[in-house]
Amino acid sequence: MRKSPLFGSMLLLVLVLNGWGANAIASPDGLEAPLPWEEQLDLGFSAEEQGASPSDMGGFDCLISPDVVVEASIQVSGVLETVDVKVSDRVEEGQVLATLRSTVERAAVALARTRVAMESETKIARERLALRGRKLARGEELLKKKAISLNEVDELRSEKRLAGLEIVRAKENRELAERELDRAQETLNLRTLRSPISGLVVEKFKSAGEFVQSEPVVRLAKLDPLRVEVILPVAMLGRINLDDLAEVMPEAPVSGVYQAKVIGLDHVIDAASGTFGVRLELPNPHYALPGGLKCDIRFLGPPPPSPLGEEELSEEEFREQEPRDDDIRNGEEIPEE
Missing domain, CATH: 2.40.30.170 (Efflux pump adaptor protein, beta barrel domain)
Structure with missing residues (x-):
């Protein structure tokens, strides 16, 4: 009887499977031996990467x-008056990098500073209050002598109170002038570009005389x-x-x-x-x-431990370990060194 090729293939497959089963039973530790495709399984990383220890x-x-990399720009538009840095210059935080032409703004600051320095209004109000006080004193003397009416004395008293309010108004005007000076100074500061970080100038985009609106002037790197x-x-x-x-x-x-x-x-x-x-x-x-x-x-x-093998105590922890007065009064003695 002639056997078909299909029968031979099936017989070969049975023999191969029996051989793998024998290998699994004959494994030295009694565990099932890995199959060939498991031995060739690759997870994408080397064994060194999968089993590396923190020390290696x-x-x-x-x-x-x-x-940090910053492209520094000025908040307002205008023509650059100065650019005080060049590429590779080392700058500190807060250092002036560039300024815009600010003739009008500087004049406004000078005007506000002059108004703050003015004291004539306050002096005039004080002199007027002193004058009203003397007139009221003479009026009250005349009222005792029946020389003037009570209505005229009331008017003198009101004039003195108004003179006192003029001093208050002079002080308020001075405070207002100080706030105007602050605003003028801040407006001038907006036209000055200062470094937001400490680092190096790595690129310069604009030069003096150029108009800027929102473009960066320099690039800085920390x-x-x-x-x-x-x-x-x-x-x-x-x-x-x-x-x-x-x-x-x-x-x-x-x-x-x-x-x-x-x-x-x-x-x-x-x-x-x-x-x-x-x-x-x-x-x-x-x-x-x-x-x-x-x-x-x-x-x-991780970093190595401290030389003493212990972490340094904070100030609060150190105070907690110090002996308290209550412990000493209760008879707990401090061991001598």
Whole structure:
């Protein structure tokens, strides 16, 4: 009897399955041996990445960026009178960067300052009050002698009260002049551009003599501290925590190893790529590192404990540990050193 090819194929499949079953039974630890396709299963990350410990988590690409980048502009429109900085200049927060032509505004400030300095109105009101007081005193003497009527004395008393109110009005006018000076000064300040951050001038858009309306005049970058951004696979989730330390190695030609601290972790995973972001802070007090560098990063884990092995006590905790007067009065003695 001739056997069909289908029968031979089925017989081969049965033999193969029996062989895999025998391998599973013959596994040394009594557990079922992994199937071939399980051995070849790839999750997308290397074994080093999946099993890395906090003390050896390196080889990730990162980017060093300025902490803040600002395009500084003036709030009002006008013609630039001065631009006091150039590219690569180091500026401090509050430093004057540029000013608009402000002839009218400066005149308004000078006028308001003159009004504040004027004291003649107050002096006149005081002299008038003194005069009304003397006239009222003479009128009351004449009233005792029946020389004038009570109605005339009432008029003198009212004139004295009005003279006192004139002093109050003079003080209110002076306060109003001070507020006018403040407004004129603020209007003048709006025409002055001051640096909102401490950093470097990385680009200059306008020069003296140009008209500006809402366009930026300069671009500033804060380089101390620097911000380091790194994208990690989701397998690293939970291995990186806030305040962990890391070693940052910038690309050539910049050399050296710099220590940074984790300040931010993404709480939303990018499902498409299976990654999440981590942000670190890198001190750069002398501007030794520029922004925009690529780098490699190696995470070191949490910072080491203090030399004494204990955290420093706050001022309130220290006071709580000090002996109280009640304890001493109750007979609790303080141990001598």
